[in-house]
Amino acid sequence: MSSAAFVLIAMVTLAAALAAATLQKLMHATLSFAVALVGVAAFFFLLGAEFVGLVLVFVYIGAVAVLIVFTILLTRRDVGKDRGANWGGALLAVAVFGGLAWAVFKTQSVAIGAPHIRALTVKRIGEALMTSYVWPLQCVGLLLTAALIGALVLVMEEKR
Amino acid sequence: MSKSVDQIFVNAKQWLLSWLMPAPAWVVQIVSSLINIFALLAVFLTLFALMSVLERKILGRIQNRYGPNRVGPFGLLQPVADGIKMLIKEDIVPARADKLVHFLAPILIAAAAILALGVIPYGRNMTPFTIDGGILFFFAVGSTTELAVFMAGWGSNNKFSMLGAMRAIAQMISYELPLIITVLPVVMVVGALVPDRIVAAQAEYTLGVVPRWFVFTPWGATAFILFFVSGLVESNRTPFDVPEGESEIVAGHMTEYSGFKYATFFMAEYIGMFAITGLAATLFLGGWHSPLSVLEFIPSYVWFFAKLSALLLVYVWLRGTLPRTRIDQIMNFAWKFILPMSFTCVIAAAVWHYAGRGLRGWLWSFVVIAIVYTALSMLLDTQRKFAPRTYRFAE
Amino acid sequence: MTPTLQVFLIVSAALFSTGLLGALSRRHAIFILIGIEMMLAAANLNFIAFWRFSPQSQPPTGVMIAIFSIAIAAAEAAVGLALVIAVYRHYRTTNVDHLDQLKG
Numbered sequence: 029m030s031s032a033a034f035v036l037i038a039m040v041t042l043a044a045a046l047a048a049a050t051l052q053k054l055m056h057a058t059l060s061f062a063v064a065l066v067g068v069a070a071f072f073f074l075l076g077a078e079f080v081g082l083v084l085v086f087v088y089i090g091a092v093a094v095l096i097v098f099t100i101l102l103t104r105r106d107v108g109k110d111r112g113a114n115w116g117g118a119l120l121a122v123a124v125f126g127g128l129a130w131a132v133f134k135t136q137s138v139a140i141g142a143p144h145i146r147a148l149t150v151k152r153i154g155e156a157l158m159t160s161y162v163w164p165l166q167c168v169g170l171l172l173t174a175a176l177i178g179a180l181v182l183v184m185e186e187k188r
Numbered sequence: 189m190s191k192s193v194d195q196i197f198v199n200a201k202q203w204l205l206s207w208l209m210p211a212p213a214w215v216v217q218i219v220s221s222l223i224n225i226f227a228l229l230a231v232f233l234t235l236f237a238l239m240s241v242l243e244r245k246i247l248g249r250i251q252n253r254y255g256p257n258r259v260g261p262f263g264l265l266q267p268v269a270d271g272i273k274m275l276i277k278e279d280i281v282p283a284r285a286d287k288l289v290h291f292l293a294p295i296l297i298a299a300a301a302i303l304a305l306g307v308i309p310y311g312r313n314m315t316p317f318t319i320d321g322g323i324l325f326f327f328a329v330g331s332t333t334e335l336a337v338f339m340a341g342w343g344s345n346n347k348f349s350m351l352g353a354m355r356a357i358a359q360m361i362s363y364e365l366p367l368i369i370t371v372l373p374v375v376m377v378v379g380a381l382v383p384d385r386i387v388a389a390q391a392e393y394t395l396g397v398v399p400r401w402f403v404f405t406p407w408g409a410t411a412f413i414l415f416f417v418s419g420l421v422e423s424n425r426t427p428f429d430v431p432e433g434e435s436e437i438v439a440g441h442m443t444e445y446s447g448f449k450y451a452t453f454f455m456a457e458y459i460g461m462f463a464i465t466g467l468a469a470t471l472f473l474g475g476w477h478s479p480l481s482v483l484e485f486i487p488s489y490v491w492f493f494a495k496l497s498a499l500l501l502v503y504v505w506l507r508g509t510l511p512r513t514r515i516d517q518i519m520n521f522a523w524k525f526i527l528p529m530s531f532t533c534v535i536a537a538a539v540w541h542y543a544g545r546g547l548r549g550w551l552w553s554f555v556v557i558a559i560v561y562t563a564l565s566m567l568l569d570t571q572r573k574f575a576p577r578t579y580r581f582a583e
Numbered sequence: 584m585t586p587t588l589q590v591f592l593i594v595s596a597a598l599f600s601t602g603l604l605g606a607l608s609r610r611h612a613i614f615i616l617i618g619i620e621m622m623l624a625a626a627n628l629n630f631i632a633f634w635r636f637s638p639q640s641q642p643p644t645g646v647m648i649a650i651f652s653i654a655i656a657a658a659e660a661a662v663g664l665a666l667v668i669a670v671y672r673h674y675r676t677t678n679v680d681h682l683d684q685l686k687g
Contacts, residue, residue, distance in 0.1 A: 049605030090331025117608030
C-alpha cells in the first residue's frame, strides 16, 4: 500500500465526487459520479479487497450509471441544468465533514497502520457467503427480486 | 525442443528482464507489465489490421467478387492505406455537440476493449495479468462499454446518434445477462474465477482421445452456443447490428465521428470481438490446449490463435450470410429464449456434476436441456402470425 | 510511510459530505439519487477500511457487508429511478420542488 497511489486515487475520487455534486449539467454530473466510483473501486483494490472492487465497478458502472443515463434520456423534457450548490447544503456538508473529521482525529485507536493479513481470495468470500452468510444472501436475493418486480410495476404503462 | 518453442516468448521476456537485475523490485514489476502491454497491443493491432482486410476479402468471396486486391500483394497493405486515409481526414466536431463527452467516448470505448484482453491466457504461462477474479474483471471492464456508447450518442447531439446509442444499450444490457449466466456453469464446475484454472481444468483427455473441453458436455455445448450468440450481439455484429444499421440510422452512435475517432471506434469494435471470442475459446474450447494429445508438440499459443481465428471466421461467415434482425425480435429472443436457456445450463451443469461427471451425468444433463428446449419452443410457438404492429414512442 | 486507517476514514468522510452536499442542494430527483449513492459508496469504503485494518478478520465481515450493501444500493437505484420515471409521467417534471401536491 503506497502513499503515492493513495494520494493520487484520493485526489481523483474527491475531485470527481465534487464535480458530481456541483456540476450543473446532468450528464456531466453522472459521468463524474462514474469516475468517483471507479476511484472508490481503486481504493478497494488498494485495500486488498479486489473482488469487492470488481463488483463495485460491475454494478455501479455497468448497471446503476447506465440506468441513470437511461432515466435522464426518458425524462429529457426538463433535463439540462440544475443549480450547483446552495449555501445551506454546503454549510451543512462542511459541518458534517468537520464533525466526522474531528471524531476521527480524536479517536486514537484508528491511527494505526495496516496489519499483515491473509489475502482475501474469491474462494474465501464464496465459502463465507455459503456458510455463515447464507441467510443474508437469500434475503438479498429476495430483496433484489422484489425490487425488480417493483421497478417493473412502477414503470409499466397504465391501462386506460 | 518443443518445450522451448512453446515457452519462447516467456523466456524472451525473462531475458529482457534479466538486464534489469540491479533495479529495485517495483521497477522490474512495472517494466514487466509494460512488456506485457506492448506485446498485447502489437499482437492485437496487427490482428486487427489483418482481420479488417481478411474480412473484406472473405465477404467479397462470399458475394462472388474479389474484395480489396490493389494495395500490396493480395491487397494485404490495404489496412495501411485505410489508416493513412483515416489519419489525414478532417476531424469534425458538431457545433452543438457536448465537446468533452464527444471527445472522451472513443477513448473510453477503446480502453475498455483493450483492458479486457489483459486477463485471457494466450498460451502456457502466457496470461498477461493474473487476477484472482479474472472473469469478473473481464465483465466489469466490458460493462464500461455501454457507458461509452451512451457518451458517444449523447455527446454528438444528433438524433441518429441518440437512437443508435439507445438501441445499442438496450441490446447490450439484454444480452449481457445471458453472457454472464452462461459463464456461470463453467465457473461452478471449475470452482474458480481465474482463467488459468479454467484452462487447466480442461487439460485431460477422456480415453486418451477426446479432450475434456466443456463444449463436449451437453450443458457446455448449449452454453457455448448461447455465449457465442450473446457475444455476437455484444460486439454489434451482423445479424445483430441494428445499433449501426446503415440503411436506417446512418451509423448509429458513430454518425458524428470522423477521421481518427471513427477509426478508434472501429478498432474498439474489432478488439472487443477478439476479446469475446478469446474468452469463448478459453471457457469452452480448452483455451490453449491441443485437441488431440499427439498434437501437443505444436506450441500452445498456436492452438489458442487457431481457435480464435476459427471463431472469427464464423463471425465473418455469419455476416456474409444473414440479414439484419429487427430490434424487437432481438429483444424478444433475449428475454424469452436465451435467458431461460442459460438458466437451464446452470441447472444442467449442477446435474452433470452430481451425477458423477461421467456418462450418466452426460445423459441426465442432456435430458434436462432437451426438456426445457422443447417446452420453450412449444410455448413460444414460432409459427404464430404477427399482429399488426403498434408504434409507441419514447416520451 | 503507508496510509493509516485515519486517512482512509477522512477520505471516506469527505466523500460522504460531498454526497450529502449533492443530495441536499439539488432539485432534480436524479441528482439527489446520485448524492445518495455516493454516500453509500463512502460507507462501503469505511467497511472495507475497517476490515483491512482490524487485527484478525475471520470471517471477513466488513467485505461481506460491503457486498450486501452494493446489492442493496443497486436495488435502491433501480426502484428510485423507476419512481422518477413514474413521477415524470404524471407531473412532467423531475424537479422535487414542484412535487408538492400533498401540501395544504
